[in-house]
Amino acid sequence: MPAFFAFQVPLGRKFISGIIISMTIFAQDMLIFQQTKNFSKNDFAILDASGMQVAHVETGGSTLGRMFAGARELTVFDGPEKPVIKVKDTMTMGRDRFEILDGNDSPLASLVKRITLFKTRVTISMLGEELELSGSVWDFDFQISNSRGVLGTVTRQWSGMGNALMGKSTYALQLAGQLSTQHRQAIIGSVLALDLIRDKQQRN
Numbered sequence: 001m002p003a004f005f006a007f008q009v010p011l012g013r014k015f016i017s018g019i020i021i022s023m024t025i026f027a028q029d030m031l032i033f034q035q036t037k038n039f040s041k042n043d044f045a046i047l048d049a050s051g052m053q054v055a056h057v058e059t060g061g062s063t064l065g066r067m068f069a070g071a072r073e074l075t076v077f078d079g080p081e082k083p084v085i086k087v088k089d090t091m092t093m094g095r096d097r098f099e100i101l102d103g104n105d106s107p108l109a110s111l112v113k114r115i116t117l118f119k120t121r122v123t124i125s126m127l128g129e130e131l132e133l134s135g136s137v138w139d140f141d142f143q144i145s146n147s148r149g150v151l152g153t154v155t156r157q158w159s160g161m162g163n164a165l166m167g168k169s170t171y172a173l174q175l176a177g178q179l180s181t182q183h184r185q186a187i188i189g190s191v192l193a194l195d196l197i198r199d200k201q202q203r204n
Helices: 063-069 161-165 181-203
Strands: 013-016 019-022 030-037 042-047 053-059 073-077 083-089 096-102 107-115 120-126 129-136 141-146 149-157 168-175
Touching: 030 181, 042 181, 073 181, 083 181, 096 181, 107 181, 120 181, 129 181, 149 181, 168 181
Parallel strands: none
Antiparallel strands: 013 019, 030 042, 030 168, 042 053, 053 073, 073 083, 083 096, 096 107, 107 120, 120 129, 129 141, 141 149, 149 168
């Protein structure tokens, strides 16, 4: 008769795609993006539901370029010197296109804003899979879905009048449970890319 052994997941760890990982950005279904803007940067702290910081986002690119065009490149760090998601503007003519990469610069997804006759349309393509956006994208009250259902829900919350005047705001991202790491990277990167597009629209 085969023997069965009880296995207990250590405290502070959980399963993602069948793999036990430590409590990092990829182990959270609720992420809070605490944003801090100034003239040339668009950095974030990423918190879990309890308010503990689990990652941070840094603005890349040259200082001169950020001064005139705004932040066009972001990197998510899941710990010191550990990049896990990169968002880069490819600067195409006539439309905004962002490439979303993992920490090793491998492609994950692309996000494109197209202006049609009657409306602005944003599309997300993840390794051949089309993700759908529904709701008020520019007000940060929307959902990201695929053919199997809702993958993430985004809401926008101001951190109070004092922080709003200082350029700080809060975005909440609720991820569906048991998402693959790649889906989590693509969705987090897409939310950050949408914020960069919105910032560019305000500048123009």
